Each structure stands twice: as structure tokens, then as C-alpha cells.
Amino acid sequence: MPSPPSSPPPLSRLRPLLLPLAGIGAIAGTVALAFAWSAGYLGPRALSAPQLINAIEHGSPPHPGFRRSHSKGTCVVGSFHASGAASPLSSARVFSQQDVSVIGRLSYPGTDPHAPDAKARFRSIALLLRTDDGQQWRTAMNSTPFFAVSTPEGFKEQVQASTPDPATGKPDPARMAAFMAAHPQAKALQEWAKSAPWSNSWANTSYYSVNAFIGTAADGSRHPLRWTLRPHAAVEPLDAEQSEQADADFLAEDFSTRLAAGPVRWDLVLIEAAPGDPIDDPSHAWPDDRRQVVAGVLELTSATPQATGECRDINFDPLILPDGLAASNDPILAARSAVYSQSFNRREREIARGHAAEATGEESHP
Numbered sequence: 001m002p003s004p005p006s007s008p009p010p011l012s013r014l015r016p017l018l019l020p021l022a023g024i025g026a027i028a029g030t031v032a033l034a035f036a037w038s039a040g041y042l043g044p045r046a047l048s049a050p051q052l053i054n055a056i057e058h059g060s061p062p063h064p065g066f067r068r069s070h071s072k073g074t075c076v077v078g079s080f081h082a083s084g085a086a087s088p089l090s091s092a093r094v095f096s097q098q099d100v101s102v103i104g105r106l107s108y109p110g111t112d113p114h115a116p117d118a119k120a121r122f123r124s125i126a127l128l129l130r131t132d133d134g135q136q137w138r139t140a141m142n143s144t145p146f147f148a149v150s151t152p153e154g155f156k157e158q159v160q161a162s163t164p165d166p167a168t169g170k171p172d173p174a175r176m177a178a179f180m181a182a183h184p185q186a187k188a189l190q191e192w193a194k195s196a197p198w199s200n201s202w203a204n205t206s207y208y209s210v211n212a213f214i215g216t217a218a219d220g221s222r223h224p225l226r227w228t229l230r231p232h233a234a235v236e237p238l239d240a241e242q243s244e245q246a247d248a249d250f251l252a253e254d255f256s257t258r259l260a261a262g263p264v265r266w267d268l269v270l271i272e273a274a275p276g277d278p279i280d281d282p283s284h285a286w287p288d289d290r291r292q293v294v295a296g297v298l299e300l301t302s303a304t305p306q307a308t309g310e311c312r313d314i315n316f317d318p319l320i321l322p323d324g325l326a327a328s329n330d331p332i333l334a335a336r337s338a339v340y341s342q343s344f345n346r347r348e349r350e351i352a353r354g355h356a357a358e359a360t361g362e363e364s365h366p
Contacts, residue, residue, distance in 0.1 A: 076255075081299065086296070108124075146192075148185065149185065150332065268295045281330070
């Protein structure tokens with residue numbers, strides 16, 4: 001990690017960055033549960049999973065019974081149809097079975113389950129694929145192709161820098177300046193956010209694994225992989241007029257309308273690293289000319305509210321992998337399981353104790 005300069009950039013240079021950095025704050029919410037060691041500790045500084053969740057929760061009103069991030073979402077069901085083309089990269093059964101059952105969740109960034117959908121540009125999807133031999137593949141993907149930081153400690157600093165000051169309702173410029181000085185790779189994500197399309201639907205959004213994994217083929221060869229979901233629906237940007245007029249829940253409403261006309265589909269594309277590509281650093285994207293294989297088509301056929309849907313009580317831990325796929329040494333990927341578990345346990349306890357009903361008047365929540 002680069003050492004910070006002796007003094008942070010002047011605040012006058014920082015002001016033009018605040019709006020995009022608010023987006024990075026939203027990204028922090030988008031990836032908020034992407035860190036934790038299996039033992040509950042993160043990295044050499046012994047950052048614990050509860051400490052990181054506490055940082056995420058700090059400064060936000062409590063929403064008992066909901067996920068600690070991506071709190072607002074919709075359950076979906078469908079299937080994955082393998083093309084067979086991915087077999088040279090991984091022997092996982094999911095890449096050879098013709099019809100694989102899928103339970104998923106489409107979500108919105110942040111900690112507020114009642115936030116208006118037009119206020120954040122980022123989207124996420126989580127999937128559980130179950131093959132006919134009983135194996136599961138769980139993957140959590142974001143609409144950002146890389147992260148702003150490469151370590152759990154860096155993420156905690158990002159969350160803290162992005163937390164609004166109660167006096168202004170905005171992040172503290174000095175704290176954000178210090179974060180940017182210590183983590184220059186965040187600038188790359190900021191630049192991406194300025195030019196990337198702000199989609200008007202979950203259905204026409206591309207999603208990225210961000211982290212790398214290791215595929216093992218039947219011949220024993222090993223292949224560093226990332227994957228992306230590429231929508232069949234044409235990308236349509238959310239313009240300013242739509243943003244102002246959109247209903248608070250327009251993403252779920254739009255998706256239901258699309259499903260009424262037929263399944264919503266994406267190509268699942270595996271991307272193989274070339275020698276020298278960063279395998280264990282999710283803050284760097286791989287070049288566009290890397291080998292790409294269309295592993296199959298994800299087809300979603302129905303959606304239900306998250307309070308009653310099949311996804312409600314699923315922990316979409318991306319380290320639950322089938323034979324033929326394994327985790328890389330990415331510290332952020334290795335960190336995910338414990339915080340996912342901690343978050344799941346917190347909300348389930350809240351529901352069991354009736355705190356969710358007391359806070360919201362609803363019986364149960366995802």
C-alpha cells in the first residue's frame with residue numbers, strides 16, 4: 001500500500017471530487033459486506049468482522065432485521081443454461097449441466113431498505129446455483145468492475161471517510177482527502193464512475209465478480225478467472241428527468257414489468273487472466289483483450305418481495321464454491337465469509353427477538 005504524502009491535498013483541489021466520491025461512498029455500501037476472515041479477523045492488524053460491520057452501521061439509522069448492506073432488494077428465481085464452452089477452464093458441474101436451478105437477489109446499495117431507487121447508480125446481484133449432484137455455487141456481483149481499495153483495512157478507512165458529518169450531511173473533505181492520498185487507486189474508480197452509464201434497470205446492467213477465483217479443468221490445469229454477467233437487454237441510461245419522476249421502488253416495478261413479457265437474460269462470461277495480471281488485488285481491472293468464454297445464459301423468470309421470497313434467508317457467501325472453482329489469495333475475497341456470517345446472525349437474532357417488528361411494523365425481513 002503506498003505511503004500517504006506528508007500532507008493531504010488542499011481542500012480547494014478536493015471539492016470537485018466530492019460528488020464522484022459520494023458515489024464511491026455508495027460503492028462502499030455496495031461492497032459493504034465484502035470483508036471478513038473465516039476466524040472473524042481481517043489481516044495483520046486484527047481487524048475483526050464485528051468491528052467492520054460496526055463501522056458500516058455507524059452514522060446510519062438502525063434497520064433491525066435487514067441485511068447490513070444491500071438492504072433493499074428483490075428475490076428472483078430462474079435457471080442457468082450452460083453452453084459447455086467453459087469446460088477447458090473449469091470442471092465445475094455448473095458449466096456442463098444444461099439446466100441449473102437458481103435463486104437470486106437483485107439489490108440496491110446502502111443500508112436503508114426504504115431508500116428511493118433513483119438516488120444511487122450502483123446495482124448488485126447475488127446468485128445461488130444448485131447442480132444435480134447437490135453442489136452449490138454462490139456468487140455476489142456488483143455493477144462496478146473493480147474496488148476502490150485492495151485490503152479490508154483500506155475498506156474500513158473508505159467507510160469512515162465516506163460517513164456523512166452530522167453537521168453538514170456530507171463527508172468531511174479533510175478526511176476524504178487523507179483517504180484519497182493513502183489510496184490513490186480510488187481515483188481510478190472515481191474516473192470510471194464519471195463515465196460509466198447509469199442504467200435505468202436491473203435487467204440492462206452488467207455485473208462483475210470483481211474478485212478473482214481459480215478454475216481447475218478436468219486435465220488439472222489451473223486458470224485464474226473473473227466473471228461478468230452481460231445483459232441481453234439494451235443498456236438505457238437513467239436520465240435526469242426519469243430520476244426525478246421515478247417511483248421510490250421503480251427498479252422492482254420495472255423488473256416485474258419486464259418479466260411479464262418473458263424471461264430476463266444475461267450471458268455469463270468467464271474471463272481468464274494473462275501472466276502478470278493482478279490476481280489477488282481487486283482494485284485493478286484486467287485488460288479488455290483477455291480470453292473470454294461465454295459459459296452459458298442466466299435466465300430469470302420470476303420475482304417476489306424480499307420479505308417473503310426464497311432469497312430472504314440465504315447468505316450469499318461467495319466462498320461457497322463447487323468442485324472446479326476455488327478462492328484466490330485476494331485478502332478481500334478471503335475476508336468475505338465471516339462478515340457475511342456476522343451480518344446474517346445479527347439480523348436473524350433481531351427477527352427472532354421481535355426487534356424488526358417493533359422497528360418497522362413488519363413481521364420479517366431479508
